Amino acid sequence: MAGESRFPDVDSNGSEKNEDIEIIVNVGGMRQVLYGENLNQYPATRLAQLINCLSGGYDSIFSLCDDYDPGKREFYFDRDPDAFKCIIDIYYFGEIHMKKGICPICFKNEMEFWKVDLKFLDDCCKTHLSEKKEELEEIARRVQLILDDLGVDASENRWKRCQKYIWKLMEKPESSYSARVIAVLSFLFILISSVVMCMGTIPELQIVDSEGNHVEHPTLDNIETACIGWFTLEYVLRLISSPNKLHFVISFMNIIDVFAILPFYVSLILTHLGAGMMELTNVQQAVQALRIMRIARIFKLARHSTGLQTLTYALKRSFKELGLLLMYLAVGIFVFSALGYTMEQSHPETLFKSIPQSFWWAIITMTTVGYGDIYPKTTLGKLNAATSFLCGVIAIALPIHPIINNFVRYYNKQRVLETAAKHELELMELYSGEGKVGGSKNELEDLMGEDKERPSWSRQLKVSHSDTFIHLLSDEKHYRTRLQSCK
Structure with a gap:
């Protein structure tokens, strides 16, 4: 009959007791019978709100679910059924455990959809979630660095542009062919300097000075001086072009660079000026001690070796x-x-x-x-x-x-x-229809957007539906459906 009500039976007060209500939820094809007695333990959740919305009409019902069958009193949701199996545990056990194989970020989005607080997630599962967040932050940082390198801001003065160019030339070998050449040269100078330092200790290659002491061969000494000159020039250029001078100076690898360069100049000063201020024996001992510090330059290889950097992190x-x-x-x-x-x-x-x-x-x-x-x-x-x-x-x-x-x-x-960051950039290029990500001011503005709080290129990552979508780059809420994969 047209006038027959399609909603549940109600008592004399106009509403059915919530504890006695039985509903059926269909999540991605998985049907589950739920009772109001259990759901009302957490009234702020979406499933508990389903019970209270039955008397509010279809507008209230469809604001909480995708579809509704009043005859069966069955609510339909196009969500991940595997994640839902974990989430409903809160109504029976008071806590949630995430199954192995479910993406932590997707599971977090599912919990937000079902309006379940993250505090109910067990500590062991929160660890996986925090690790995934750190990975996304790292991907976002890498994408941001690549975009900054590709973009050119015409509003910057000539010195700023030159400073950025020198910084990429000295610090980012992947940015250009010239930067790769400089990185190879720096690597060769480190090897040559280390070999010369070792060969200088061979007695057959040493000469006797006017005082009868064995000293390094002048040829090896000249090669050492050339290597130190390169290291000095490299450090000065990197320091001048550094966007953050304080962070640059206190960086561990840059401290290593200073220890690799400083002994040469200190020993040079002691050799030419120290003899008049102290005994010659003391000067020679000081110079010898400083020469031993030259072994620190071998650690400069870590700047050009991902394997050494990985080993350092693993030890930490x-x-x-x-x-x-x-x-x-x-x-x-x-x-x-x-x-x-x-x-x-x-x-x-x-x-x-x-x-x-x-x-x-x-x-x-x-x-x-x-x-x-x-x-x-x-x-x-x-x-x-x-x-x-x-x-x-x-x-x-x-x-x-x-x-x-x-x-x-x-x-x-x-x-x-590294692969994920490149994947996001490729998707951005495909979406924008351009052959490159940035270059001109207009292209950079399209990527970075006028709103500094939420870059527009983060929206491009969203539209690409990437499996490694960087949620942290956008303030909007995004929820995956059961049809979307998570690798």
Whole structure:
């Protein structure tokens, strides 16, 4: 009948008791029967609001769901059914666990759609979410850097444009052919300088000065001077063109650069001016100490090597494992050195004179180096030595696997982030229909947008429906449907 009501039965007060209401939700083809008694535990959620909207008419119902069948009292949602299976756990267990294989960012968007607070997500799952956010922040940062490099702001003066050009030339080898040439030259100068430093210590290549001292060959000294001149020029240009001078100066790699350059000039000053102010012997000792600091230049290779940078990061993330390794070795060294000293005292020609002296024997034994300068001579001492190197092998092997995992994880992550950033830029190029991302002022304005708070190129990333969409670049809320994939 036309006048028949299509809504649920109501009591004499005009409304059905919420606790007695039974509804059916169909999420992506998965049907679930829910009861008002459970849903009303969290009245702010979307499912709880479904019960309260039944008496509000179709406008109220369709503001919460995609479709509604009044005969079956069934609500339809075009959402991810796998994520929904996890979210409804809140009504039964009071917490939510994210299934393995679900994208954390997509799951977060699903929770926002169902109006479930993130505080109900278990701590173990929040860790995955925070890791994913960090990845998106890194992708956004990389995309922003690439766009900044490609864009040219005509409003900047000539010095600013020149400064930016020099910075890209010295710091970003991938920006141009000239930058790649400079990076290769810098790498070669580092290698040449390191080789010259080693060859200068060969007695056959040294000469005797007027005072009878062996000094480096003048040819090697000239090559060293040329390398230092390049390092100095490189550092000065990078410092002048740096957008943030303070951050540049306190950066670890730039401090390494200073330590690689400074000994040359200090030794030069001491050689020419220090002799008149102090004894010649003291000057020579100071110069020799400064020359040893030249080994710091080998660390400059880390600037041009992704592998060394990855190794450094892996070691930083493995402080706990390295601490365990040192603790195991320290305990073993103390125990076995004390036992070795005690067991070897009965031998008249013992090499274990004291426990501190036995530390050296324990270290080289547990690390399986075995120089043989100190060794046990008694039967018990030999048994103690065998036990010590077996325990040393076990102590060293245990923490190595997590350290290797940290290295592999970070290395693979960097490759994925680099690929994701390039993927976003390619999608932007396809969407804009241009052969390149930026270059002219108009193109850059199209990418960066007039609104500084939300760049317009972030909207281009949204329209591309990328699987690595950078949510953090946009203030808008975006929800994936069950038809959209997440890789």
